[in-house]
Amino acid sequence: MNVTLLPSDALLRVAAEAARRSHGLSGSSRRTLPLRVGTRASPLALVQTRHFLNRLSHFCPVLRDLEAFQEHQISTEGDRNLTQRLAEIGGKGLFAKEIHEALQAGHIDFAVHSLKDLETHLPDDLVLACTMTREDARDVIIRRDRSVEVDPNDPFAALPEGAVVGCASVRRQAQMLARRPDLRFCLLRGNVQTRLAKLADGACDATLLALAGLRRLGLEDRADIILEPEHMLPASGQGIVGVTVRRSDEELRELLGAIEDLEARWVSTAERALLDVLDGSCRTPIGGYARIENNELYLRGLVASEDGSFILHRELRGAPHDAAAIGREVGAMLKRDTPADIFAEMTRD
Numbered sequence: 001m002n003v004t005l006l007p008s009d010a011l012l013r014v015a016a017e018a019a020r021r022s023h024g025l026s027g028s029s030r031r032t033l034p035l036r037v038g039t040r041a042s043p044l045a046l047v048q049t050r051h052f053l054n055r056l057s058h059f060c061p062v063l064r065d066l067e068a069f070q071e072h073q074i075s076t077e078g079d080r081n082l083t084q085r086l087a088e089i090g091g092k093g094l095f096a097k098e099i100h101e102a103l104q105a106g107h108i109d110f111a112v113h114s115l116k117d118l119e120t121h122l123p124d125d126l127v128l129a130c131t132m133t134r135e136d137a138r139d140v141i142i143r144r145d146r147s148v149e150v151d152p153n154d155p156f157a158a159l160p161e162g163a164v165v166g167c168a169s170v171r172r173q174a175q176m177l178a179r180r181p182d183l184r185f186c187l188l189r190g191n192v193q194t195r196l197a198k199l200a201d202g203a204c205d206a207t208l209l210a211l212a213g214l215r216r217l218g219l220e221d222r223a224d225i226i227l228e229p230e231h232m233l234p235a236s237g238q239g240i241v242g243v244t245v246r247r248s249d250e251e252l253r254e255l256l257g258a259i260e261d262l263e264a265r266w267v268s269t270a271e272r273a274l275l276d277v278l279d280g281s282c283r284t285p286i287g288g289y290a291r292i293e294n295n296e297l298y299l300r301g302l303v304a305s306e307d308g309s310f311i312l313h314r315e316l317r318g319a320p321h322d323a324a325a326i327g328r329e330v331g332a333m334l335k336r337d338t339p340a341d342i343f344a345e346m347t348r349d
């Protein structure tokens with residue numbers, strides 16, 4: 001099959017048309033407003049949620065009214081436990097469990113997530129109904145002292161010998177240590193603003209963040225060294241916002257599905273399938289990044305050891321509608337070529 005890719009704007013127009021035609025929340029809907037949306041309470045989560053609600057109301061005139069939505073801020077384990085590395089708390093559902101429970105109990109109608117923080121296996125009665133257009137997937141380094149000039153071909157060389165990097169992600173740590181074994185890492189958790197404040201206070205010499213988060217918070221000027229995927233492979237789903245809903249809520253599923261970005265659906269399907277094969281908890285450094293090039297889906301995956309002494313990349317291209325199979329295949333290649341002890345570490349208690 002030949003897949004013709006439309007530019008994102010055209011895709012959205014097609015989706016809007018579909019949304020208008022669908023019976024989703026038309027005048028005949030018996031659903032009562034407001035729609036209740038679940039979100040984490042961090043500034044980034046709230047910006048993402050409000051952005052999504054704008055999009056949704058833009059395409060569904062019944063929802064133009066400000067009163068159409070009610071925001072439910074939900075605190076998750078990942079928000080409360082700020083003293084441990086994500087890998088130690090033991091990742092799955094860390095930022096979503098309480099939100100899933102609110103959906104299942106019918107306290108909310110849908111929920112907005114950073115796809116990066118959403119586990120690959122959702123509870124059976126919930127579905128990922130919508131993936132929004134990807135914001136930039138790249139990671140950035142932010143240094144306290146920006147005086148050393150950056151060589152784009154060797155971005156990690158801009159950090160001083162023995163610099164202390166504040167970071168809670170084993171994926172970022174492993175890829176930096178592979179190139180700069182002299183660097184030291186300390187735990188830096190909390191929301192984006194908190195981390196930037198701690199960096200400014202001297203808690204560390206540098207930190208790493210997703211460019212997507214900085215952009216959405218209007219903090220893009222803080223981005224110091226933008227890392228290309230060749231130097232730092234992003235996490236599966238990084239930069240993509242996804243929306244979950246009850247499987248049984250067909251009306252909302254149809255509406256949300258009609259406004260999703262098909263390209264974001266394809267790349268996230270591939271990236272999440274890869275993670276799924278590797279049983280991706282936060283415990284082992286895993287990266288996955290896909291993009292659409294010339295109507296083809298290109299996926300690159302990474303498995304590493306925490307200390308960066310082992311780094312493995314594998315990649316494949318194929319038809320976008322084979323996204324899940326491509327993801328599983330790259331995952332299987334990574335698994336096959338990774339020494340068993342690295343996965344042993346992954347399943348340790």
Ligand SMILES: NCc1[nH]cc(CCC(=O)O)c1CC(=O)O
Pocket residue numbers: 114115116117192208209210211212213237238239240241
């Ligand atoms: N776990 C935190 C988190 N989840 C999603 C983002 C960034 C936004 C995105 O990837 O869509 C961040 C912050 C960061 O990694 O810098």
